[in-house]
Amino acid sequence: MAKESFDKEIQFLRMLSLTSGAYNRKQYAKRLGISVHTFDKTQRKLRDIHQSLTDQPAAPNVGSELSDLVRFQYGESAEPLLLFLFRAKSMKETEIERLSVILHTLQNAALTAMELLDACCADLPEELALPDEKTIRADLKYLEDVGVIRKEPGGRPYRYALQQDVLTQLTPEEQLELYDFVDIMANTQVPSVQGYLLRDSLKKIITPHFPQEEATEPYIYKYHYYSRILDEAHLYPLLGAIRQRKRVQFQYFSPKKPSSYSSQNTNPKFEREAGGSSNRIIPIEVVYDHQYGRWYVIGYQNRRRFVKFRMEGITQLEELHPIEEEHMQALKKEWAEISRYSWLVDTGRPVTVRARFFHPQEGERNFILDRVRLQGQWGTITPETDYTFLYEIRVNGITEIKPWLRSFGSSCEILAPLKLRDEMIEEWKEIAAYYEPVREDVQLSDDDEAE
Incomplete structure (x- = not known):
């Protein structure tokens, strides 16, 4: 499939997830810069991909399935909904068929490249082109590089065997612990896609030993940045x-x-x-x-x-x-x-930011200090009183650090620069205005007063 098509599907799914299915077909097509016909064709293609990977029956309404998944079901599963695009796009169909035959053939014994070539020629579907020796050797090098197979010791011709120590050397309990570790890392570290794909492979391994869903889905919901x-x-x-x-x-x-x-219009008439x-x-x-x-x-x-x-x-x-x-x-x-003083990627004029942070009550865990130490990058922390400490950092501009400081709410007071302090004051005034009553004689219901 063309690379442009992959880009189109990425932007299609991004728009669908960000709007939660709130747009109609014409609005989606206009925002994506494509025709309504292309929008419908892309949606059908994604629906077919999703059904082929999840083994779900076809929905009677083609246009509703994907938007309904995003709108109603994304919070009911620990699975990243949009990851199915990577599962379907990672390889071409011919590569999937060929690698599947190679891995299945290596289940029983270590084989040479020529023996695997004979197996592919015998087992591949008739409609697919038969590979040559160069293609098989390239596939073996790829599988060896990613750690799926290993080259057995000895001279030529080299023999290849499956690298399946996770199956043969780990107990089911150890496999479950490995799955939990990969699950946590994939959900907390970046990049994540390869971790999710590894987690899916491990899930297939441990499911026969732990068929209950609680073993592989310990968390009902995880938030994902689509x-x-x-x-x-x-x-x-x-x-x-x-x-x-x-x-x-x-x-x-x-x-x-x-x-x-x-x-991209390939027809010059519509270019x-x-x-x-x-x-x-x-x-x-x-x-x-x-x-x-x-x-x-x-x-x-x-x-x-x-x-x-x-x-x-x-x-x-x-x-x-x-x-x-x-x-x-x-x-x-x-x-x-x-970028020496960039909080992220800002290249503005360097400025020194100073803030006062307030501790929680005595006896409670000082999670404010813990968070500043974790996220405050190269800033310095100076104890002030039993309930406050000062934080100072030199950064390129205030645009990128302001949302982080604002996220502390009333636990953070900006001391310098004055421009940032004034901006924060105006923003908090605007937020406070949102909570002012529409009129002073509003009567609360009994349920509201009980809450």
């Missing part, structure tokens, strides 16, 4: 480009723009200008924002120098030619100096 999971489709290509010092080009749709995608902006950069760094669950890519352009893009707006990503290693190292060093 955009974070979807953005990981671009994460590894960008990290690979950074390691290989390659330029990349892409179409970018700013979050401030009314559209988030634009289809039109794309809605996004074309960008070519040298990727320097990828940054994750824990506050909002967003990925950013930092790049370099000759005209604009260092630029920042939110990964959710990137489509049609392509790698280009590499640059010299000395040039790449110089750019990384320069960016490290510029």
